[in-house]
Amino acid sequence: SFFFFSSRRRHTRYISVTGVQTCALPISLTGPQKNWYVKKKAEQGDVMMTQEYPSTSEEAFRGIVDGAIFAKQMRAIRKQGRIREIPVLESTPVNTFWDIGRDMTSIWFHQRVGEQNRFVDFHQEPNQNLPYFAKLLLQDQNERFYRYNYGVHYFPHDMGETDFSVSENKTRLEIAQQLRLKPARCVPRILNINDGIEMARQALASSYFDKERCDEGIKCLERYRYEYDEKHEIYKPKPLHNWASHGADAYRGFAQGYKVGRYSQRSSEDDNPLSRVNRSRTRKDQAEWRV
Numbered sequence: 001s002f003f004f005f006s007s008r009r010r011h012t013r014y015i016s017v018t019g020v021q022t023c024a025l026p027i028s029l030t031g032p033q034k035n036w037y038v039k040k041k042a043e044q045g046d047v048m049m050t051q052e053y054p055s056t057s058e059e060a061f062r063g064i065v066d067g068a069i070f071a072k073q074m075r076a077i078r079k080q081g082r083i084r085e086i087p088v089l090e091s092t093p094v095n096t097f098w099d100i101g102r103d104m105t106s107i108w109f110h111q112r113v114g115e116q117n118r119f120v121d122f123h124q125e126p127n128q129n130l131p132y133f134a135k136l137l138l139q140d141q142n143e144r145f146y147r148y149n150y151g152v153h154y155f156p157h158d159m160g161e162t163d164f165s166v167s168e169n170k171t172r173l174e175i176a177q178q179l180r181l182k183p184a185r186c187v188p189r190i191l192n193i194n195d196g197i198e199m200a201r202q203a204l205a206s207s208y209f210d211k212e213r214c215d216e217g218i219k220c221l222e223r224y225r226y227e228y229d230e231k232h233e234i235y236k237p238k239p240l241h242n243w244a245s246h247g248a249d250a251y252r253g254f255a256q257g258y259k260v261g262r263y264s265q266r267s268s269e270d271d272n273p274l275s276r277v278n279r280s281r282t283r284k285d286q287a288e289w290r291v
Helices: 031-052 057-062 071-079 130-138 172-178 193-206 215-223 245-257 279-287
Strands: 006-008 011-013 094-100 105-113 116-125 150-155 184-186 207-210 226-229 234-239
Touching: 071 193, 071 215, 094 245, 105 215, 105 245, 116 193, 116 215, 116 245, 130 172, 150 172, 150 245, 172 184, 193 207, 193 234, 193 245, 215 245
Parallel strands: 094 150, 116 207, 150 184
Antiparallel strands: 006 011, 094 105, 105 116, 226 234
């Protein structure tokens, strides 16, 4: 069954039957209407389709995420086919971009190939510390992350603060480097978060995402939204802190901190045995994948 909902002033309008608010009345669709729906869904993607054209009562409630911060950019990425299978090139360094929160840590894995920013992986877990993630990336041979040839690890700006919980009074960035997460850099702090959001919007224009390994991160980007003021029925100029915000903030760290050629992207041979891969394979690896 299909249901259609009309949207007005960012709210779903329901049909009232005998004075009771119901979700909608089922209707029969013609062949052309069904064809339009299938074509539109292919263009929009599952997430955007349920937001803009909910077709069931469940989708109508789940899809009320107006105010999605990267809606336009993510729609373009899906339409242009930039969410697809992306191989990890052994000869190209994998940079990481982190958001470390009290309740969740999110990490994007990135390779720069030509003019493309390829996000080859994404991972997030709640309630884990930095040593845990260092082991996950560098020591656990059963994890896919172990095989990556790491470049630069980009951390939030507050990693430059001293961690007084350790006896040496070292900064968190120094602790990360001790854990072999190096070279490591702190992303510069931006006073106005909306400036960082705009940088992220621009960065999405050159971004590609692996459809399987980055699936959870893609959902974060698509569901990252502004906080809604119910009283005044407007969106506040700040993002809502929810399950999607950590992955989106980690991506924003990429937009704010990554500059082509600014830092060396090669790990030392002592840090990662995979860095011994013959760099002369780079052109061959790049030629194996075309958008």
